[in-house]
Amino acid sequence: MSLARRHRDRILAAKTVASAPHGGVAAAPAAAPLPAAGAVNASPADRAAAQIALRYTHDLRRLKEIRSIDKKIEAKREILPEYRNWVAGILTADAGVGTSVAAEVLPTCMVWLIDTGAYAEALDLVPFMFKHRVDMPSRYQRDAATIVVEEIATAALKAQGAGASFPIAILDRVADLTSHLDIHDEVRAKLLKAIGVEQLQEAEDLPADVGMAALAAAVSTLNEAQRLHERVGVKDRIKRGLKLMAAITAAREKAIAEQNDGQGGPAA
Structure with missing residues (x-):
């Protein structure tokens, strides 16, 4: 990933949070999905959220298709760098994660980091999650x-x-x-x-x-x-x-x- 791409992802994540109502991650109303990543009328923040949600949905599907625990862990190690700058932007904005599909990215990354043995990196996300009372995706069945x-x-x-x-x-x-x-x-x-x-x-x-x-x-x-x-x-x-x-x-x-x-x- 280029330096320009890393910088862009981080800034878009921060803008997504900053532009959302009450400081949350920008999201469409609950009854409506996020705009398509390439939608002409979508704001940069909306497009960024849609792009990360699309990537996240794809990666969840990929992991679900893998049966071996070891291979799942290998896949998570490959996947995690793609979210690093988005997560960094959310942490920088320090305004919560909102309610869209993209809001699941940070807590899911925390779990994946634990799964892959990156414990220190996982714990770096915890103060933010506690401060903003970030909910875990329902599939985890625990807080x-x-x-x-x-x-x-x-x-x-x-x-x-x-x-x-x-x-x-x-x-x-x-x-x-x-x-x-x-x-x-x-x-x-x-x-x-x-x-x-x-x-x-x-x-x-x-x-x-x-x-x-x-x-x-x-x-x-x-x-x-x-x-x-x-x-x-x-x-x-x-x-x-x-x-x-x-x-x-x-x-x-x-x-x-x-x-x-x-x-x-x-x-x-």
């Missing part, structure tokens, strides 16, 4: 906060289950963005479990003299996950954290005892 927490937590737990780590900075950012929102306890427990697993792993790699505080934080996080959902599956990790803490405490006490013995015992 934006639930999707963000559950999908990223699920990805983290899957990686951890395979013996890999997951960026704790991403998990912490999800927690910070959603801590004030009302979501199901089971969903939040999954996020806390993922965070606790990473905290425990990091604590295990620390020297004993600094590891106690990190272990205590990990156990606290895992206990909160357990409190929210008793079947979240963290009991073994809590036991491991407590065992490691006990081992550090015992080692410290032994070292103190040996030091006292070497000095002839404590003063009378």
Whole structure:
């Protein structure tokens, strides 16, 4: 895509929002479709919205025809750059997304970014979505906060289950963005479990003299996950954290005892 095209897409997206009633994305009345992308009498903003809606409809159809999950993800990686400048324009205008078909583009891109592992980019869209109360397309059957927490937590737990780590900075950012929102306890427990697993792993790699505080934080996080959902599956990790803490405490006490013995015992 040329620099001129990227610039044009971004400006048209911003104009689409700016020209809409009440600051939303420009759209035809609810009973009427968007004008055709090449309609002679359509404004640049209307044409831009129609073009992005047409592209979006085509891409949804393409994805629906793909059966393999891996191939769907590959297709989403190919598709996403085509929306980057439209989304950037919407974010720049900072006035919501309106109600036309084009209004589904930003929340859908957020999900696709999560699906493709571009978690930081997905989270960059979240403050805007919360601020403007952007609805998810009905096919997702969940609100934006639930999707963000559950999908990223699920990805983290899957990686951890395979013996890999997951960026704790991403998990912490999800927690910070959603801590004030009302979501199901089971969903939040999954996020806390993922965070606790990473905290425990990091604590295990620390020297004993600094590891106690990190272990205590990990156990606290895992206990909160357990409190929210008793079947979240963290009991073994809590036991491991407590065992490691006990081992550090015992080692410290032994070292103190040996030091006292070497000095002839404590003063009378």
